[in-house]
Amino acid sequence: MKGHVRKFNLIAPIYQFFFKFQVLYYSEIIRKYLPELTSEREECLLDLGSGTGAFAFSWQKAGFKVLAADAAPGMIRQCLKNGLDCIELDILERLPFADNSFKIVTAAYLAHGLTKADREILYRESSRVAEKLVVFHDFSARSNLFISFIESLEGSFYKEFINAAPYEMEIYFQNVRVIPVNPWHNWYICEP
Numbered sequence: 666m667k668g669h670v671r672k673f674n675l676i677a678p679i680y681q682f683f684f685k686f687q688v689l690y691y692s693e694i695i696r697k698y699l700p701e702l703t704s705e706r707e708e709c710l711l712d713l714g715s716g717t718g719a720f721a722f723s724w725q726k727a728g729f730k731v732l733a734a735d736a737a738p739g740m741i742r743q744c745l746k747n748g749l750d751c752i753e754l755d756i757l758e759r760l761p762f763a764d765n766s767f768k769i770v771t772a773a774y775l776a777h778g779l780t781k782a783d784r785e786i787l788y789r790e791s792s793r794v795a796e797k798l799v800v801f802h803d804f805s806a807r808s809n810l811f812i813s814f815i816e817s818l819e820g821s822f823y824k825e826f827i828n829a830a831p832y833e834m835e836i837y838f839q840n841v842r843v844i845p846v847n848p849w850h851n852w853y854i855c856e857p
């Protein structure tokens with residue numbers, strides 16, 4: 666297990682405390698912006714870097730058939746307890762799915778935690794296994810001191826990511842649309 670994932674494995678029980686709050690937050694965003702993505706329900710959706718499953722759970726509540734996936738066993742245990750199908754996988758190894766296996770692939774707060782080289786793997790692999798859309802819920806270009814502080818403690822690639830998105834995604838997708846879901850967060854809607 667890489668250091669980055671080991672850290673998430675350790676903090677999984679703490680992350681779980683925020684699950685209900687996160688579900689409220691994500692569900693409201695999905696309710697508001699889903700009509701801009703699709704009118705279909707019951708589509709197969711893969712959520713990468715699911716953590717305890719709050720984003721995945723919110724899509725499931727909205728009617729999608731969801732598979733969650735994470736590299737940290739501690740997160741997977743919480744995710745299963747939260748009523749999701751969840752598997753262990755490292756997105757940096759080739760995803761164990763055929764091309765176009767899922768209508769939609771999602772990932773919340775995963776991309777900014779990865780190096781540029783690892784984000785490229787994320788973009789390439791998510792584009793390969795998604796038939797219709799890839800949705801990245803992540804930070805917007807509007808930098809924020811509090812977020813910068815927390816992310817520097819976490820050792821993420823926050824600043825690099827917000828300066829590079831959405832342009833770096835455009836290499837791997839036919840089209841990338843940005844929906845500002847609030848001042849500090851975007852949905853990056855990518856068409857494979």
Ligand SMILES: C[S@@+](CC[C@H](N)C(=O)[O-])C[C@H]1O[C@@H](n2cnc3c(N)ncnc32)[C@H](O)[C@@H]1O
Nearest residue numbers: 673714715716735736737740755756757773774
């Ligand atoms: C910031 S958390 C976000 C969790 C969840 N998406 C949410 O919104 O609450 C990032 C998650 O990505 C997972 N992760 C990081 N690198 C990964 C990798 N290479 N493969 C799979 N999961 C990874 C971590 O274990 C962690 O659960």
